[in-house]
Amino acid sequence: MEQITREIEWNVTLWMQVFLYVGAFAGVLIAGWRLSRRYHVWKLGRSANVQVSIPRSLANAIAWILNRGKMPRDGFASLMHLLILWGFIILFIGTTLVFLERQTPLHFFYGPFYLVASAVIDLGGLGFLIGLGMAVYRRYVQRQPRLKASAWVGTLLGLMIAIGVTGFLLEGFRISVTMPGFEKVSFVGYGLALMFRAGGLATEELTRLHRADWLLHAALSIAFFGLATVYFFRHIIVSVLSVALRPTRARGALRPYELSPESNPSGSVFDMTWKDLLDADACTACGRCTSVCPATAAGKTLDPRGVVLKLSDLVSRHASRRDGTTPSAFDTITERELWDCTTCGACVYECPVDIEVFDKIIDLRRQLVDVGNISPAARGCLEGLEHRQNPWDYPPAQRATWSETLKLPGIVLGKKPEWIYWIGCAGAFEPSAQSISRAMVEILRQAKVDFVVLGSEERCTGDPARRMGDEGLFQRFRNKNLETFRRHGIHKIVTHCPHCFNTFKNEYRDGGEPEFEVIHHSQLLSHLISEGKIRLTGSTADKQVTFHDPCYLGRHNGEFTAPRTVVDSLPGMKRVEMPRSREKSFCCGGGGGQMWLESRGQQRVENVRLSEARQTGASLVATACPFCKVMLETASVTAGQQDQVKIKDISELLSETMER
Amino acid sequence: MKLAVCVKEVLDSRLPLQVVPQTGEVTHLASARVTLINPSDRAALEVALMLKDQNPDSRVEVFSVCAAGEDNALYFALARGADSVERLAPDRHLAGPPYTALLLASRFANEKFDLICCGDETLDNSSAMVGPLIAELLDYPQLTGVTKVRECSCGKLLAERSLDRGHRELIEMELPGVVTFKIEAAEPRYVSVRRLEQARRREIAVRQLDIVPSKSRLPRWPDAEKKVPPRARVKRKFTPDSNLPPAERVKMIMAGGVAPQQSSQNSAILEGDSEYLSEQLFRFLRHHEFI
Numbered sequence: 001m002e003q004i005t006r007e008i009e010w011n012v013t014l015w016m017q018v019f020l021y022v023g024a025f026a027g028v029l030i031a032g033w034r035l036s037r038r039y040h041v042w043k044l045g046r047s048a049n050v051q052v053s054i055p056r057s058l059a060n061a062i063a064w065i066l067n068r069g070k071m072p073r074d075g076f077a078s079l080m081h082l083l084i085l086w087g088f089i090i091l092f093i094g095t096t097l098v099f100l101e102r103q104t105p106l107h108f109f110y111g112p113f114y115l116v117a118s119a120v121i122d123l124g125g126l127g128f129l130i131g132l133g134m135a136v137y138r139r140y141v142q143r144q145p146r147l148k149a150s151a152w153v154g155t156l157l158g159l160m161i162a163i164g165v166t167g168f169l170l171e172g173f174r175i176s177v178t179m180p181g182f183e184k185v186s187f188v189g190y191g192l193a194l195m196f197r198a199g200g201l202a203t204e205e206l207t208r209l210h211r212a213d214w215l216l217h218a219a220l221s222i223a224f225f226g227l228a229t230v231y232f233f234r235h236i237i238v239s240v241l242s243v244a245l246r247p248t249r250a251r252g253a254l255r256p257y258e259l260s261p262e263s264n265p266s267g268s269v270f271d272m273t274w275k276d277l278l279d280a281d282a283c284t285a286c287g288r289c290t291s292v293c294p295a296t297a298a299g300k301t302l303d304p305r306g307v308v309l310k311l312s313d314l315v316s317r318h319a320s321r322r323d324g325t326t327p328s329a330f331d332t333i334t335e336r337e338l339w340d341c342t343t344c345g346a347c348v349y350e351c352p353v354d355i356e357v358f359d360k361i362i363d364l365r366r367q368l369v370d371v372g373n374i375s376p377a378a379r380g381c382l383e384g385l386e387h388r389q390n391p392w393d394y395p396p397a398q399r400a401t402w403s404e405t406l407k408l409p410g411i412v413l414g415k416k417p418e419w420i421y422w423i424g425c426a427g428a429f430e431p432s433a434q435s436i437s438r439a440m441v442e443i444l445r446q447a448k449v450d451f452v453v454l455g456s457e458e459r460c461t462g463d464p465a466r467r468m469g470d471e472g473l474f475q476r477f478r479n480k481n482l483e484t485f486r487r488h489g490i491h492k493i494v495t496h497c498p499h500c501f502n503t504f505k506n507e508y509r510d511g512g513e514p515e516f517e518v519i520h521h522s523q524l525l526s527h528l529i530s531e532g533k534i535r536l537t538g539s540t541a542d543k544q545v546t547f548h549d550p551c552y553l554g555r556h557n558g559e560f561t562a563p564r565t566v567v568d569s570l571p572g573m574k575r576v577e578m579p580r581s582r583e584k585s586f587c588c589g590g591g592g593g594q595m596w597l598e599s600r601g602q603q604r605v606e607n608v609r610l611s612e613a614r615q616t617g618a619s620l621v622a623t624a625c626p627f628c629k630v631m632l633e634t635a636s637v638t639a640g641q642q643d644q645v646k647i648k649d650i651s652e653l654l655s656e657t658m659e660r
Numbered sequence: 661m662k663l664a665v666c667v668k669e670v671l672d673s674r675l676p677l678q679v680v681p682q683t684g685e686v687t688h689l690a691s692a693r694v695t696l697i698n699p700s701d702r703a704a705l706e707v708a709l710m711l712k713d714q715n716p717d718s719r720v721e722v723f724s725v726c727a728a729g730e731d732n733a734l735y736f737a738l739a740r741g742a743d744s745v746e747r748l749a750p751d752r753h754l755a756g757p758p759y760t761a762l763l764l765a766s767r768f769a770n771e772k773f774d775l776i777c778c779g780d781e782t783l784d785n786s787s788a789m790v791g792p793l794i795a796e797l798l799d800y801p802q803l804t805g806v807t808k809v810r811e812c813s814c815g816k817l818l819a820e821r822s823l824d825r826g827h828r829e830l831i832e833m834e835l836p837g838v839v840t841f842k843i844e845a846a847e848p849r850y851v852s853v854r855r856l857e858q859a860r861r862r863e864i865a866v867r868q869l870d871i872v873p874s875k876s877r878l879p880r881w882p883d884a885e886k887k888v889p890p891r892a893r894v895k896r897k898f899t900p901d902s903n904l905p906p907a908e909r910v911k912m913i914m915a916g917g918v919a920p921q922q923s924s925q926n927s928a929i930l931e932g933d934s935e936y937l938s939e940q941l942f943r944f945l946r947h948h949e950f951i
Binding site: 259 | 689857
């Protein structure tokens, strides 16, 4: 009976083998050398607070390779990557099997195993080519706007397609010479062989073509390995690392400033941490971050992908400079783009390779703040925080003015209340946010919640200070607030401000156990409604309402249901969702200190969001954040739509319809 | 070039202040003392540091006449990038701007500085005396109320002063000399809390100068005979006559209500294309010295 196998390296002369092995070795060596050079450059970065745990990193990387990360959010791209990656892996395994059969005493490549392996490898190769075809379609036919045209990407795609095609041709030529029946399992190669035969090619010609194609296929594969760590190709390897080293801290917590108290930024790109530099090399330039960035959408200068790619480019520049000088991050990254960021976190949420995009922006802001090079608006806000404990720069003694007529209960010595209602600076000073505080007080009193307020003992939580880059100021607020909480024995805090909520929840614990429990008012309100402590009455007028997710409640802290529960319980209200909602919500433009900074660019972020809300047909926009309320209200006034659309906090809506 | 900057710590006047009746001392109402570097001193410091940036060989030394716990302004200067800071310890009983100037001048007599930068006045005393007195005591030329330094090189300083109604004058001064700066002389840089805390860990040099002011050389700084609390009075807000044309109203507001009432023949309604209109508007503004 015919032996079911094939002669490995059939029709391959010794010099061809030498070419393959020497070439492949050289290719891998070049790739390794280039990667090690990158590694040395990463190491020049500052130390990063990354606890490398090998099991966790491995689990991260494996889960990601199995395509369980953020890829499936874009179905087409996900399938494309899956086909290319797994096609490549299968082909690579196939080649390794062939190598093992030939170069080691192992003998397994015959019989049923041979048939199955051949079929699987053909399938893998076909998937590989289909995936690449999809990539070509997406880039050159569909021309997705977020994908950047680049000669490197074209080269990579062309090279991989050529490798796939020459591989199949090779199989076809080989089969066509002998045409064994069992090779039907290699369905692509067999089909090609039939075609060559039908085309009338003689055995001799086929043998010659096989040899030429073998050389071409080998050369292309060597080139692929050689290029595997150059520019865009790097992401194939480095993005696995960035995913494996994904940060473990809560999403809403900014990382601390990794600069020792005594040292100052040197002005070079290596003021960034090694993780930042590695991240920059991991960027696949897919542009998902830019496609969701509110600043980019409003026509501002910030382009998050641009920032990451510029960093990578700066690192490359350093690697190519021989005079020992290091470039500064500010050589190519402008201050203006850094100050456009709202820290909404959409970029980080979207990034398929887990790059901490806006953390880099904040770190660069920190460097600007450290040398004092900031706009007068930012300076005014930070100095207001420093001297008057609030970003609006109001005298702190006026903090309790809004509530003078309400006679709010304060801390009484020796009596511990259940809840502290934390008003926050917006709720105390900003007129349109004071109405939220008043509504909350009414609701808490109606539901007979035992609460007190801290009054003029409150100060900023430090959120704006931290996000505007003054880490020291944030630490000062953190320590002073913790001291106040400890002094009064405070264990439970409710606040209507998602920024305060996020900072208390994620940034006051410093990696340890939280000292107190903090909840957002939406959570308390939905609880009070479900407990029946608040009953709602009201009109049956059918009114459409849309809910705008605050970034620091939703995306950063994952609370989407509680505010919706509150909105849904309102009588006579019908909730409609905006196209971008929940995790994909679009920022109001007020975060990251933007509330106090000047808006530059073609549009304002809040106007973009308001027009989206208007498109749902809703005449009422509910939100759960004083910043969102102020920003969207401003947008409605500047758009002249203040009569058509109302912006309200969920607590205001609740107190209007509450049964008293 | 050696630059000296004189600074003072003042109470943050944006927080409510009170006068303690017993001592006559000014403190913050219902909060701890919040002190700042005097704003125009901050501008002076900023100008000196800018000059240093242009000429890296320069040295900026900062001085303050103050008691031990009142040296916030010096720490601020250190954090902002001063090369060295020094506190001149005063004799408690001789406090007052002339004495401050005398201490500083005798310090500068020992060590020669090319340029002595001061703020033009402080938030608290507003005497605007210290800078000019230093210059007189050292017999240096002086420039007061400078709003911009154009150039400082080759022993000369070219600076701008603001005059009334938007006019400016350009003055050249030989160095060494004393300059007092207005707040608008420089856009101050932010000093992060991290830098402030770094500065706080450093020691500040203290110098004790035993100087008895000779009364012949210094104007007397009179002691208050009696401090009188403010009389309660009706707050009156100035509002210009609404019958006047807008330009006259703006003029009155700018002059604090004292501008003489003029005839209203200046107002006219213009029509035409935008180029013509902007030309006319520019002429009007120029004619009335708004620009």
